[in-house]
Amino acid sequence: MGILIKKENGISKIEVFIYVFVILLLVYTVFAYYQGELARQRDNQRIQDINIITEALAKYYSNRQKYPEVSEWECLEEDAIEEGVFLKEMKDYLAEIPKDPLFKIEKQSSLFCYHYKSADGGKEYKIYYQLEKKIKKEREISQVYSFGGKNIFIGLKKEVSWYDFNWKFRKKIKIEPLLQKISGELNNFPLLLSIKDENLKNQAEEDGQDIIFTDSSGKKLEREIANYKDGELLVWVKIPHFSPQIDSEIYIYYGNPKAAETNNSAAWDKDFLMVSHLDEKITTTTITITTIKGITVTTTITVRPTTTDSTINRLIGIPYNNVKQGMEGKVFNAYEFDGEDDYLNFGNSSLFSSLEGLTISVWVFPKEAGKIKIDGEEREINTEDGRGILGWEKDKYDAFQILTYKDYTLLTVNISGGTYELKSASPLKENEWNYLTAVYDGENLIFYLNGKENGKKKIAKGKIERGKGEFFELGRYYQESWYSDGEIIKTFSFKGLIDEIQISKIAKNPNWIETSYQNQKEPKSFIRNIEEEELY
Known part of the structure; x- marks a missing residue:
């Protein structure tokens, strides 16, 4: 069964629609052509105007051995209205100052004017003017240059196009x-x-x-x-x-x-799960209050900011105890940990689960463990269990942990329920900055120290999985330090400075790691x- 189309006076509605569409298309085409032709005519006028100005400037230079001195960019059309320096200097060489076809005096700082500026005591000049023809949907800035009054270059400068004319x-x-x-x-x-x-x-x-x-x-x-x-x-x-x-x-x-x-x-x-620059600073504000009775009370408020994450994940690190923020770091600022009870709590994010690869990079500045006073008596700090650069609270065998010992650095990972370890070939150096990188590429654990490989071990294939840790932490692992009367302190906390921690869910290659080290060491x-x- 065919489709019936109702006709009026022998013409269907569809035919009417097509006729109207064709007419509108023709009108639009003619209008666009007309507008384009007008723009081309204006551009031709601009080029003629610039030729007139440059010829006049050449005569001026021939007589005076310099160009009109205008130290700041000046719109010549505005200069003419205000009877400025350029108009006064060029009155014997130009009958009138040409105006851009679209120049409007009421529109200040219009791009559609002829901009002039001299340099080197009038020995050279530059002119900018705007053409309307399109190049990659952007207007074209054309320029005129002179160098020592000898060479004139007209047209578009052969350079990278300007990103946006709002940036000067x-x-x-x-x-x-x-x-x-x-x-x-x-x-x-x-x-x-x-x-x-x-x-x-x-x-x-x-x-x-x-x-x-x-x-x-x-x-x-x-x-x-x-x-x-x-x-x-x-x-x-x-x-x-x-x-x-x-x-x-x-x-x-x-x-x-x-x-x-x-x-x-x-x-x-x-691929970056977390990037914390550790740039935050502790701020103090002093407030002075005068009571009704005229008593002045002064108090100081200390604000300890949370640690931010620059990635889209926006993880937050909360500093506990007396972490020193705003210390001089390797990249910019750094945090200092006292080796007793300082740490950052980054929460229990699911981002660190089921990872097929891993790269952790961090700048660390270890300090000697030293001693601590307990009940007025100095005690040695036991570091036999390692000191945590990073790890998980209440679980020594969670997803990943990095510990520093006297003779090596230790990386532990939980691969599909099994725990694997890698010891570095050499330890971190005390009292200087070390760029430490730990990598899991799906079948190998790799340590890098200052951009160079510092230990590698082949392990079972699998994914890094989470354990029962309460939260991810920086500056310690497993738990807080403990001691009892007559016993040596046992600490799981790092002593020293930490700066710029980056964690990625893929294994970065050696080129990336070496370049990161070189770049951050001396940008x-x-x-x-x-x-x-x-x-x-």
Whole structure:
């Protein structure tokens, strides 16, 4: 049975719809062409205007051996209205100052004007102007340069396109992996950058919220600022790809008062279960209160912040007892543990269950166990059971634990219900920073110390599983220290400083581990800054 379509005056409703659609499409096409043609005409006008200005500037230079001195960027259309320096200097060379076809005096700081600036005492100048033709859906900034009055370059500068015109300044940063013994390809690597820069100090916002990074194609990169103050920047930037054969180039942008960029957990790949920088500081506030009777009471309030996690998992570490926060660390700040009862409680997360791989990296600064006073008498601290860098409360055989002994470091893991151990080939050095990495790759336990392999053991295949531990802890393992009258203290707690703990659910390769060590040890050596560029 066929479908009946009702016709009115011999034309169906579907045919009417098609006719209307075709007409609208034709109207839109004509309109778009017309608008595009108008934009092309305006662009041609702009190019003619710039030619007029540059010819006049050439005559000016020929007579005076310099260009009109305008030290800050000036919109020439506004300068003409205000009878500014450029108009006065060029009155004998230009009948009038050309205006951009879309310039509007009521719209301050419009991009649609001809921007002029001189340099080096008038020996050179630069002009920026905006074209409307599209390149990758972005407007095109064209430029005119002069150097010493000899060479004029007109058109689009052959460089990486500007990320966003709201950012006024940028710098190229060259990452030179060949100098850092990087021997393999790396993807999505969190690179630590340490930058001290006067331009950044003078041009970026005070809180650093306008600081962003892009790759060489102009794509925005994820970043996490660890610290920024007075032009000194410590920041993690996620680099999509590292190659030991090619110097990587990225750009830092700043100078946007309207920007409100925030740290993004995407700076860390999803394989990271936890990244705690341990940068938090204890703060104290003094409050003075005057009572009705005129008595002044002063009290000091101490605020001990919780430890944050930079990944999407947002784990929280609660400091117990007298953990010292805000101490000088290896990367930035660090926590100091007293070896008696200090620790961090990170809760009982299910994230640490059924892991097919594992990488734990941490900076540790062990201190000598020493003695402690009990009832006025100094007692030695027994460390025969090891001191916990990290572990699980009330379970010595939970998912994973790292203990430090006098002669070695011990890694224990729970693989499918069985406990496996690996002793390092050499111990941590006291009173200096050690970069410790523990890896499970599905069939091997591996220790790295300062980027180099420091012990390896083949074990049964399986998954890392949770035990009966009450919570994951940093700064100790198993339980609190204990002692009794006449007995030697027994402690499971770490004494020293801990900084920058990162835990991933995959086994990172040796290239990653070596690069992480080299980068975090000396982040300044990884990069070279190129001079500042100014948009307009």
